[in-house]
Structure formats: structure tokens, C-alpha cells
Amino acid sequence: MKPLLPLAVLFFAVAASAxxxxxxxxxxxxxxSSGHAEPxxxxxxxxxxxxxxxxIRPDAGRRITTVRFAVDGADLEQTVSLRDCASGCVKxxxxxxxxxxxxxxxxNKPGLHELTVKAVQDDGQAISAKxxxxxxxxxxxxxxxxxxxxxxxxxxxGAAQRTAARLIHGYAQGxxxxxxxxxxxxxxxxxxxxxxxxxxxxxxxxxTAYVLGNKNNNNEEGVFPDDTVDxxxxxxxxxxxxxxxxxxxxxxxxxxxxDVFDATPAGNAVHxxxxxxxxxxxxxxxDDRGHTGLSVLMGGGRKWFLPASTPGSARSEANDYAFSATxxxxxxxxxxxxxxxxxxxxERDLIKDFEAAGFAYAATxxxxxxxxxxxxxLGLFAFxxxxxxxxxxxxxxxxxxxxxxxxVEDFGLPDQPMLDEMVDAAxxxxxxxxxxxVLMAEGASIDKQAHLMDSDRWMLEVLEFDRAVKRxxxxxxxxxxxxxxxxxxxxxxxxxLIGASTVSDAQxxxxxxxxxxxxxxxKVVGNYEKAGFPHYKLAADGYPETMDIDRRLLVGxxxxxxxxxxxRTSKTPQRxxxxxxxxxxxxxxxPATPSERDAAVGEYFVTGQVPGESAVHTATDVPLxxxxxxxxxxxxxxxxxxxxxxxxxxAIKGVTAPADTSGAxxxxxxx
Amino acid sequence: MRRALPAVFFLASLLALPAGAVRADTVELxxxxxxxxxxxxxxxEFSDKLLGAQGRQVRIxxxxxxxxxxxAGSFRLAPQPVGEDDDESSDLPxxxxxxxxxxxxxxxxxxxxxxxxxxxxxxxxxRQEAPDGRVSWLRLQLAPDALTLTSxxxx
Numbered sequence: 072m073k074p075l076l077p078l079a080v081l082f083f084a085v086a087a088s089a090x091x092x093x094x095x096x097x098x099x100x101x102x103x104s105s106g107h108a109e110p111x112x113x114x115x116x117x118x119x120x121x122x123x124x125x126x127i128r129p130d131a132g133r134r135i136t137t138v139r140f141a142v143d144g145a146d147l148e149q150t151v152s153l154r155d156c157a158s159g160c161v162k163x164x165x166x167x168x169x170x171x172x173x174x175x176x177x178x179n180k181p182g183l184h185e186l187t188v189k190a191v192q193d194d195g196q197a198i199s200a201k202x203x204x205x206x207x208x209x210x211x212x213x214x215x216x217x218x219x220x221x222x223x224x225x226x227x228x229g230a231a232q233r234t235a236a237r238l239i240h241g242y243a244q245g246x247x248x249x250x251x252x253x254x255x256x257x258x259x260x261x262x263x264x265x266x267x268x269x270x271x272x273x274x275x276x277x278x279t280a281y282v283l284g285n286k287n288n289n290n291e292e293g294v295f296p297d298d299t300v301d302x303x304x305x306x307x308x309x310x311x312x313x314x315x316x317x318x319x320x321x322x323x324x325x326x327x328x329x330d331v332f333d334a335t336p337a338g339n340a341v342h343x344x345x346x347x348x349x350x351x352x353x354x355x356x357x358d359d360r361g362h363t364g365l366s367v368l369m370g371g372g373r374k375w376f377l378p379a380s381t382p383g384s385a386r387s388e389a390n391d392y393a394f395s396a397t398x399x400x401x402x403x404x405x406x407x408x409x410x411x412x413x414x415x416x417x418e419r420d421l422i423k424d425f426e427a428a429g430f431a432y433a434a435t436x437x438x439x440x441x442x443x444x445x446x447x448x449l450g451l452f453a454f455x456x457x458x459x460x461x462x463x464x465x466x467x468x469x470x471x472x473x474x475x476x477x478x479v480e481d482f483g484l485p486d487q488p489m490l491d492e493m494v495d496a497a498x499x500x501x502x503x504x505x506x507x508x509v510l511m512a513e514g515a516s517i518d519k520q521a522h523l524m525d526s527d528r529w530m531l532e533v534l535e536f537d538r539a540v541k542r543x544x545x546x547x548x549x550x551x552x553x554x555x556x557x558x559x560x561x562x563x564x565x566x567x568l569i570g571a572s573t574v575s576d577a578q579x580x581x582x583x584x585x586x587x588x589x590x591x592x593x594k595v596v597g598n599y600e601k602a603g604f605p606h607y608k609l610a611a612d613g614y615p616e617t618m619d620i621d622r623r624l625l626v627g628x629x630x631x632x633x634x635x636x637x638x639r640t641s642k643t644p645q646r647x648x649x650x651x652x653x654x655x656x657x658x659x660x661x662p663a664t665p666s667e668r669d670a671a672v673g674e675y676f677v678t679g680q681v682p683g684e685s686a687v688h689t690a691t692d693v694p695l696x697x698x699x700x701x702x703x704x705x706x707x708x709x710x711x712x713x714x715x716x717x718x719x720x721x722a723i724k725g726v727t728a729p730a731d732t733s734g735a736x737x738x739x740x741x742x
Numbered sequence: 743m744r745r746a747l748p749a750v751f752f753l754a755s756l757l758a759l760p761a762g763a764v765r766a767d768t769v770e771l772x773x774x775x776x777x778x779x780x781x782x783x784x785x786x787e788f789s790d791k792l793l794g795a796q797g798r799q800v801r802i803x804x805x806x807x808x809x810x811x812x813x814a815g816s817f818r819l820a821p822q823p824v825g826e827d828d829d830e831s832s833d834l835p836x837x838x839x840x841x842x843x844x845x846x847x848x849x850x851x852x853x854x855x856x857x858x859x860x861x862x863x864x865x866x867x868x869r870q871e872a873p874d875g876r877v878s879w880l881r882l883q884l885a886p887d888a889l890t891l892t893s894x895x896x897x
Contacts, residue, residue: 350875373784379869382879383786389875417871422784434783454781483779 091135091192093200094168095126097295097306098186098285099267100202108183112267113204114284114712116719117181119314120408121285122306123147123173125188125200126298128165133192138171141187142178149173149407152399156298164298172306172400174407181208207284207716212725214736217700218507219321219553220311220718221543222281223253225536226274226335227518227529227563229693231626235526235568236533238624239615242604252541253557256696257731257738260705262714263692264561267296270690274518275346277560277711278338282311282511284715292334293342302345303355303392304401307408311715312340312509315722316364320506324367324497328457328490328532329515331356331372335560339511340365343392349375349385350417351392357424358411366504367497368425370515371453373434376425379417383454386417425449435486444499452487459516460535461528461640463487464614490514491538498546507552507722512539521564522685526626527618527640529566534614547699551737554721556705556714558695564686565629570602572638575621583637591637591675596625631686632679699738701726768862769795771802793867800865800882804839806852815848817841819861819882840870840878844886852889863888 096103098113098121115121123140134155140147156168171188178184184206189199225232233253241248266276267286276287285308288296294305312323327336332349340363341355353375356368377384392413394401405412426432426449433439433450442448458466458479465472466479466487479485488496494512501508514536520529540557547553572579572595582590597603605624607615618640625638681687695714697705701721705714720727730738771792778787807818819839841861843850863882870878 377785379871379877381785382788384869385877387871387875387877389871389873432783438783454786480779483777483781485780 091127091129091133091190091196091198093125093127093188093190093198094164095124095298096186096188096200096202097122097124097297098202098204099295100186100204102185103200103202108203111183111203111205112286114207114716115178115204115308116284116314116716116723117179117206117209118177118318119284120175120177120307120309122295122308123176123186123188124295124297124306125171125190126164126168127171127188127190127198128168129192130194130196131167133194133196134167135169135171135190136193138169138188138190140171140173140176141189142184144185144187147173147176149176150399150403152403154398154400159300160298161300168298170298170400172403174307174403177309178206181206209720209724210727213728214700214726215552216723216725217552217554217721219501219547219550220315220507220509220722221547221553221555222509222511222718223536223540223543223555223557224278224281224335224511224513225517225533225557225559226329226513226515227521227561227688228514228533228536228559229562229566229689229691231562231566231568232517232521232529232533232559233694235530235566235624235626236537238568238605239530239534239607240609241606251537252544253537253696255544256555256557256698256702258697258702258705260695260697261692261708262558262695263708263710265690271688272561272690273346273688274334274560275338278335278511279308279310280711281558281560281714281718282339282509283308284712284719286712288344290334290346291344292338292346293340294344296344301401302343302348302390303351303394303413304404305342305344307342307404310340310363311718312363312365314719315507315509316362319722320364321722322364322366322501322504322506322508324501324508324510324512325356325365325369326367326490326493326497326510327370327513327515328459328493328535329370329372329513329519330375330453330455331368331370331451332375333370333372333456333515335513335515336368336370336511339363339509345390348390348392350387350390351413353421354391354413354416354419355411357421357428358413360428362408362410364508366447366508367500367510369433369448369450369452369493369497370513371451371455371457373422373451374454376421376451378420386419388415388417391415391417422449422451436488436492437486439488439492439496442496444503446500448496448500450488450493450496453482453484456515456519457487458482458484459520459528459532460489460614461531461618463489464531464612467612468610489538490535491542494539494542498542502546510543512543514539517559518563518688521566522687524564524628524631524634524686526566526624530618530624531614538613544698548738548740551740552700554697554699554701554718554726556695556697556718558714559693560711562689562691562693564631565689565691567627567629569625569627570596570598571605571625572621572623573597573601576619576623576639577621579623579638583639586674588675595638597622628677628686630681630689631677632681632684634677634679636675636677698730700730700736701728702730702738703732704728767799769798769800769865771795771800771865788867795865796867798865799862801860801862802839802882803860806859807838812851814851815843815845817852818878819859838878838880840872840881842881842883843889844884846886847889850889 101107186202266272268288273289275292297305315321332352334346374385379386394412430449431442431446462478466477517532804819863884866881
């Protein structure tokens with residue numbers, strides 16, 4: 072037998088290379104990837120639409136001629152589009168590979184289903200592969216359907232970020248003086264945040280898991296991964312907004328303090344594998360408003376809405392989208408999903424298009440105050456991300472902490488609304504929607520400032536965010552038919568509340584002048600009982616009079632980049648590289664990186680555990696709080712995708728749990 | 743994978759020039775004179791001074807952008823020391839200067855000098871789109887003598 076072994080190996084090697092191979096089957100499954108039926112990766116609601124797709128590599132010199140999909144053994148009759156990879160595919164994919172797609176499939180029958188793809192090569196050889204997915208049934212309802220859903224997303228807001236905001240509200244002998252609004256929510260869960268391709272998610276799949284019920288790859292939103300380079304042709308999954316608009320006529324509101332093309336806002340309505348494809352993302356917000364019910368869109372990002380010839384515009388054909396009228400690979404997206412085909416139109420005046428479609432446009436808070444509740448609303452208050460809460464508040468207080476005035480004056484945008492004001496405006500518009508709404512409001516710069524390890528700025532972001540939570544909670548309490556969840560897409564920076572300064576602010580400044588770790592760490596950092604209770608004083612506007620108090624709260628970072636630390640508030644924010652007018656003189660002298668920020672003061676260098684200049688996201692679970700009918704269904708340690716099914720259940724069939732521990736079906740009118 | 747650099751140059755005229763070294767016809771650009779503030783409800787408005795400097799020699803300070811894949815024949819100048827190793831959502835400012843080497847130097851790569859640098863070049867104002875879709879509104883065309891071969895790479 073021994074001499075036969077090489078021949079046997081050769082035989083199997085030849086056999087292996089002489090058959091076409093299915094290299095990808097979508098929806099993703101462990102059954103396809105590893106042969107194990109569990110865990111089930113892809114789950115959908117009854118009737119929720121999604122694309123089926125397979126990549127098949129033929130033998131050398133051959134091509135794939137036909138592909139069929141089957142579910143539970145029954146062939147599907149819908150059109151299957153085929154394209155090859157002669158061009159437009161990612162590296163390492165054989166150019167002869169065929170990509171087969173069946174768009175906008177759905178299934179009502181609950182349970183685990185087997186997906187089969189069957190392909191035939193031009194010499195008659197056939198190949199098949201199997202995967203699986205689950206249709207999650209609705210449960211019997213405990214209470215009525217909810218009318219409205221409000222998702223408040225503190226980007227990067229882990230437990231430490233929440234606690235820090237509460238500590239600023241004050242503690243006395245171990246008891247919180249004033250709870251955060253989100254602390255008063257009756258239900259809490261811990262959420263697992265991993266994405267489809269990493270334990271550490273970014274904001275795109277971190278958001279979409281909540282509103283798709285499925286895992287996406289990092290940097291991708293509303294789609295499963297594929298083998299093409301086209302950012303807009305990936306297999307789609309229907310969003311909560313699309314599903315509820317299609318089935319119930321609900322409207323969608325998206326509010327953020329970031330650029331509206333950013334991953335979190337886009338991850339409620341836009342389908343792309345490139346979270347940076349700004350032009351196409353904002354176009355799709357508008358083009359498919361009839362499918363998402365988009366009625367409110369607010370934040371920064373004006374640069375994507377201006378015709379390319381307008382100074383400050385960042386519109387580009389290169390990151391726009393357009394589906395072919397003739398190539399079925401993308402033509403089927405428009406045909407089967409019933410969505411816009413898009414166009415490469417850098418000269419498009421998207422603000423004008425919104426206005427022509429009946430939207431009111433606000434460029435400032437003053438505009439927002441004047442906007443009619445009766446009209447849909449577009450608010451673009453900055454060219455990229457909006458200024459952060461600390462700088463907006465200092466601007467309102469007239470504190471000239473910028474280089475030529477207030478920071479917001481330095482940016483040329485002195486009249487920006489706070490997040491709670493934006494949420495108020497959004498609720499006024501959405502409250503008129505007779506079929507209800509889904510509102511996602513994001514405190515974006517909790518994450519962005521945590522990346523920069525600017526502790527005071529992200530702490531005020533959480534305070535601003537919590538004021539928005541309060542507005543939403545009051546609305547939900549008043550109505551009784553609105554479910555509110557407060558959560559995060561992931562934690563950012565490994566923020567850790569290590570204690571408090573043991574010295575006054577004046578002494579801290581002295582120690583910074585004395586420099587070095589022996590002064591700024593050893594003589595400052597108080598832990599355990601030496602930390603005591605920092606006492607911030609809140610002004611009438613609800614924000615601390617100053618963050619530079621005596622015996623201030625101190626923050627360490629477990630996912631930090633190199634930085635210098637002097638503990639005190641930086642007068643100016645990090646320069647934002649997305650600001651199209653960041654060349655303006657006042658910004659020139661802003662510190663550019665965390666390591667540069669405090670370099671001139673103190674010389675207390677903290678070595679980073681990650682490369683680069685920014686702290687990073689972590690894989691740590693994040694808290695979720697719920698208020699309103701069905702709130703108690705959010706408990707335990709849950710997957711981020713579970714949230715989607717709980718929200719849909721409450722909206723489609725009715726809630727499955729009480730609003731609070733009293734057993735009531737509706738929340739108390741006065742939280 | 744980083745592209746191998748066939749030859750690395752540094753800019754002879756980059757490091758901060760003493761005021762006396764500025765040519766008489768060079769326009770000193772102050773950043774607070776570039777954009778009208780507060781910004782209006784739509785696009786940016788460039789100042790008359792900036793627009794008036796089009797086609798002229800200007801002098802401005804900034805940071806050379808650290809590129810994941812350096813490009814031959816050009817680099818970019820930003821108001822802060824940013825890099826390109828972040829994902830696509832961390833776009834550079836639309837107003838980042840694209841600094842163009844002399845056409846005869848189109849295959850050359852420029853060494854990234856650390857810190858704030860001062861650049862002199864001929865100013866172009868107007869939209870120009872790079873192949874990767876990034877838009878620049880301001881460009882500086884360097885003179886042929888702006889580059890000097892570094893000692894490490896001298897033949």
C-alpha cells in the first residue's frame with residue numbers, strides 16, 4: 072500500500088482542483104464556513120428582506136453558466152443575476168469567478184432554514200454548497216404595540232463614560248446627588264458588541280446590529296460583505312426603518328452631532344460597504360427617503376450637500392453611487408428593492424433637492440427655532456462634525472477660549488444647537504406622523520473625544536447626551552406609547568475613572584510647571600479614600616461652571632495611544648481634520664494630537680498600549696437602558712442583534728414584558 | 743505594503759524662512775483672511791485676498807501629511823500633522839493644499855519633515871479632484887529648485 076500513497080494524494084489533488092468551488096455564500100453562516108450548524112449567524116424577521124449571494128470559482132479555462140438558489144430544498148424562482156470578476160473584484164478572487172445574486176428575498180416561515188446554492192460549469196460539472204439562516208418568530212404579546220421607537224446612541228459610551236457624567240452631577244457620602252436621566256430607566260442589559268469580522272467593532276456594524284438584526288463587517292453598513300470593489304452593490308439587509316415604513320408607514324428621524332454621513336447615522340438608512348463614501352451616502356439618504364420614511368436629518372456634513380463647484384464642497388463622483396440599467400448585478404437592486412438607481416452627480420445641489428421635496432432647511436440654531444413642525448427637516452450645522460458640547464457651551468457663555476474669540480467663532484459657526492435642542496425639534500416634527508416613527512439620535516463625540524483622550528470634552532458630551540435622553544424620556548412618559556433605549560455601539564478608549572486629584576487646581580498648575588511623573592502623577596493621583604468626592608458646580612445651563620475644579624475627577628485609559636497628561640482642560644479642541652476650513656488661522660495653532668496637546672505643560676508622558684495617535688475602541692460590553700412599554704424585555708447579557716428583534720416585536724406584535732417592575736404596561740407619566 | 747522609494751528628497755525651501763528671505767512679490771497668507779466668517783448657510787466664501795493671490799507666489803505654514811502610500815510628484819500640506827493611515831471616514835480637510843512638484847520631478851518622493859513647515863509656491867484656487875475622489879480647493883506649485891537630494895541617497 073505504501074507506494075500507492077503519493078498516487079492517492081495526487082489523485083485527490085487533481086480532483087480538488089478539477090471542480091468548481093463556492094468560495095462565499097451569503098447570508099454568512101457557520102454551516103458554510105465551518106460545517107457547524109451553530110451558532111446561527113444570520114437571523115431575520117418574518118418578511119424582512121435580504122439578498123442571497125454566492126461567489127463560485129470555476130475550473131481553469133471554464134466559466135459558470137447557471138446558478139440557482141434553494142431554501143429548504145425548494146428552488147427559488149426569482150431572477151439570479153450573474154457577473155464575472157474580469158474586473159471590479161477584490162484581489163485574490165479569480166477573474167473567472169462568478170458572483171450570483173438574488174435580490175430582496177424574504178421568508179415568512181419561522182425557524183432555521185437551509186440555503187443551498189447550485190452552480191453549473193460550461194462543461195456540465197455541477198457544484199453545490201449549503202448555509203443556513205433563521206427567521207425569528209414573533210412572540211405572543213403581553214401588552215399593546217408601541218407606536219414610536221427612540222434609539223439614543225452614545226457613541227463609544229461605556230460604563231465608565233456614563234459613570235463619569237454621574238460623578239459630575241455630584242456624590243455625597245457615597246450617594247449620587249442627582250441621577251442621570253438614563254440612570255432612571257427601569258431596565259438595563261449588557262450588550263455584546265462584536266462585529267461580523269472582529270471582536271472590536273467600529274461604529275458602522277455597531278449601529279447596524281441594532282437596526283438590522285445582523286452582524287456587518289467593520290466599515291460596512293446595511294450590507295453583508297462581498298467580493299467586488301463597488302461600495303454600493305453588496306448584499307443588502309432591510310433596516311428597521313425600511314421594514315417598519317414598508318409594513319406600517321412609520322417615519323424615520325436621524326439626528327447626530329457628527330457629520331451625517333458618519334457611520335452611526337448612515338447605519339440607519341444607507342447600504343454601503345464603504346462608510347467613507349460620503350457623496351453616495353448622503354444621496355442615498357435622500358433618494359430612498361420613500362423607503363425609509365426619512366423625515367428628519369440633522370447634524371454636520373454640509374460639505375457633501377453642496378454642488379461640487381461650491382467652495383467647501385467635498386462631493387465627488389468617485390464616492391457616489393449609480394446602479395446600471397443594463398447590468399443585472401446592480402440593476403436588480405433597483406428593480407427588486409424598488410429603490411433609486413442613483414447617479415454620479417457631483418454637481419447635485421442636495422440641499423435644494425431636500426427643499427424641493429418639502430424639507431425645511433436649517434443652517435443654524437436660529438433657523439431651527441424658526442422651522443415649521445409641519446415640514447420635514449434638514450439641519451446641517453457644520454461642514455463636517457459639529458463642535459463639541461464644551462465648546463458650544465463656552466460659546467454661549469461668551470468664554471473666549473479660542474484664539475480669536477470663542478472656539479465656535481474660530482470655526483465660523485457660532486450658532487450651533489445642542490443635541491437636546493435637536494432632539495426636541497426632531498420630536499416636534501415626528502410627533503405629527505400618524506403611523507409613528509423611529510428616531511435615532513447620536514451623541515457622536517463621546518467617541519471622538521475619547522479617541523483623543525480629551526477627558527473633559529467627552530464628559531461634557533455625555534452630559535449633553537443625557538439632556539437629550541431626558542427630552543426623549545419626557546416625551547415617552549407623556550405619550551405612553553413610545554419605547555426608548557439608551558445604549559452605545561461600543562466602548563471607546565478603555566476609559567477608567569481612576570480616582571481624583573488630591574490637590575487644588577492652583578497646585579495642579581504649579582506641579583505642571585515643576586513637570587514630570589514625580590509631580591504630575593505621584594503628587595496628584597488620589598485613589599481609594601484619597602479620591603473622596605469631586606465637587607463640580609453646575610451652572611444654570613446644566614453644565615459645570617468649570618471642569619478645572621480643585622480635586623478634580625481623573626481618568627486613565629486602557630486602550631490609549633502615547634500622550635502627555637496634565638489633567639487640566641485643554642482650552643481649544645483637537646483640530647478636526649474633516650473641517651474643510653481648518654486652514655483658517657485660529658485653527659492653525661490648535662494642538663493636533665493628544666501627545667502634542669499637553670507636551671508644553673508638565674512633561675508627564677504616558678506610554679500608549681496601541682500604536683498611532685488615538686485611543687481605540689474596545690471589545691468590552693456596553694450598558695443598555697430601556698424606558699417605556701416593554702422596557703423589561705431588555706435584561707441580561709444580550710447580543711447587539713437581539714435588540715433589533717425586541718424593538719420589532721414591540722412595534723409589530725406588541726410588547727412582551729412590562730414597562731417597569733410594578734408590572735404596568737405603560738411607563739409612569741412622570742419619570 | 744509601502745511602495746519602495748527610488749529616491750527621497752527633502753524640500754530645500756521648506757524649513758521656515760526668515761522674513762527677509764521672502765521675495766518682495768510673495769503674498770503672505772494669513773489664515774484668518776482666507777474664509778469669511780461666520781460661515782453662511784451654504785458654501786464657504788473665499789476672501790478677496792485669497793482670490794487675489796491666485797496665480798501668484800504665496801507663503802504659508804502647515805504640516806506635511808503623512809501618507810500611507812506616498813505619491814510621486816506631489817504631497818499635501820495640512821494645518822495639522824495628520825496621517826492617512828486612518829479609515830476613509832477620517833478624510834483630510836477639503837482645503838488641504840496639494841503641493842505639486844515641478845513636472846520634471848513627477849517621479850520623485852518627498853521626505854516628510856517633522857513639525858510646522860513654511861511653503862512657498864504659486865497658488866491655484868479652485869476645485870480639483872484626485873483619482874481617489876478627494877477634493878482639493880487650494881494648490882501650490884513648487885519651483886524646480888524646491889527639492890534637494892538628501893545626503894543618504896546621493897549617488
